[in-house]
Amino acid sequence: MDFKLLDSRDMFESRVFKLRRDHIRFPTGREAYFDLLQHNGAVAILPVDDEGRIWFVRQYRPAVGGMILEIPAGTLEVGEEPEACAAREIREEIGMAADKLEFLGNFYLAPGYSTEYMHLYLAKDLRPDPLEQDIDEYIKVEQYPVAEVYAMLHRNDFDDAKTVAALGLARSHFVDHLEG
Numbered sequence: 001m002d003f004k005l006l007d008s009r010d011m012f013e014s015r016v017f018k019l020r021r022d023h024i025r026f027p028t029g030r031e032a033y034f035d036l037l038q039h040n041g042a043v044a045i046l047p048v049d050d051e052g053r054i055w056f057v058r059q060y061r062p063a064v065g066g067m068i069l070e071i072p073a074g075t076l077e078v079g080e081e082p083e084a085c086a087a088r089e090i091r092e093e094i095g096m097a098a099d100k101l102e103f104l105g106n107f108y109l110a111p112g113y114s115t116e117y118m119h120l121y122l123a124k125d126l127r128p129d130p131l132e133q134d135i136d137e138y139i140k141v142e143q144y145p146v147a148e149v150y151a152m153l154h155r156n157d158f159d160d161a162k163t164v165a166a167l168g169l170a171r172s173h174f175v176d177h178l179e180g
Contacts, residue, residue: 001027011035016075017114039116043086044073044162046104046170047094047123052177053143055094055126056163060138069142070160073118082106082119088131090123094141095130098123104169109161120166122173146177 007023018038025031047055054071061068074089076082083101091097104120133139144152152158153167171178 003027006031017116035113037114037116039075039114040078041076041082041117041119042073042109043076043082043089043119043121044071044166045086045090045098045101045121045123046071046166047090047096047098047126048146048174049126049143052146054146054149055096056142056144057093058140058142064159067140068159069157070163071166073162083121086119086121086123091129091131092133093137093139095128096123096126097129099125099127104166107165118162118165120162120169122166122170146174150174150178 004025005022006025009021010018011021012019016039020036020038022034022036023031024034049055056069057072058067058069060066072090072093074085074092076085083103086101087097100123102122102124104122106117106119108114109116109118149167150171153164158164158167
C-alpha cells in the first residue's frame with residue numbers, strides 16, 4: 001500500500017511535545033489532514049518491593065481534572081536510553097532506586113493522534129535513593145499488596161492505560177501472590 005506524505009507542518013511546540021499537521025494521500029487517491037502530537041517517548045515502571053507490594057503514585061492530572069492512581073512514569077529526554085530514564089523516574093517519583101529493572105514490553109500510547117512510544121519496566125530490589133520531584137508534579141506515593149492490586153484491576157479501579165497494560169504484561173511475575 002502506498003500512503004504518501006504530501007506535506008508536514010509544525011503548528012505548535014511546547015516543552016513536552018509538538019503539534020504537527022500532516023497532509024496524506026491514501027492508496028485510493030483520497031487525501032486527508034491529520035493533527036498529530038509528536039512526542040519523544042516515555043517510560044513507565046511497575047515497582048514491587050520485597051514484601052510483595054506494588055508502588056503507585058496518585059498524581060494530579062489536569063487533563064482529567066483531578067488525582068489519578070498510576071504507576072510511576074516519565075518522558076524520555078532527547079537521546080536518553082529508556083532504561084536510564086526508568087532508573088531516574090522511579091527515584092524522582094517514589095524516592096526509591098531499583099537494583100533490577102526488567103523490560104516488560106512497549107507500545108504506542110495513543111497511535112490515533114500521537115507518536116508517543118512507551119517502554120515498560122518491572123522494578124525489583126528497591127532501596128531508598130530519592131531525587132527531587134519535577135516542579136510541575138504533585139504526587140502521593142501509595143503501596144498495595146499484589147493480590148489487592150489485581151483485585152483492583154478486575155474491579156476496573158484503574159483509569160490509566162499504561163498501568164493496566166503493565167499489570168497485564170507483568171501478571172506472570174506474580175503467580176505466587178495470586179494463587180490460593
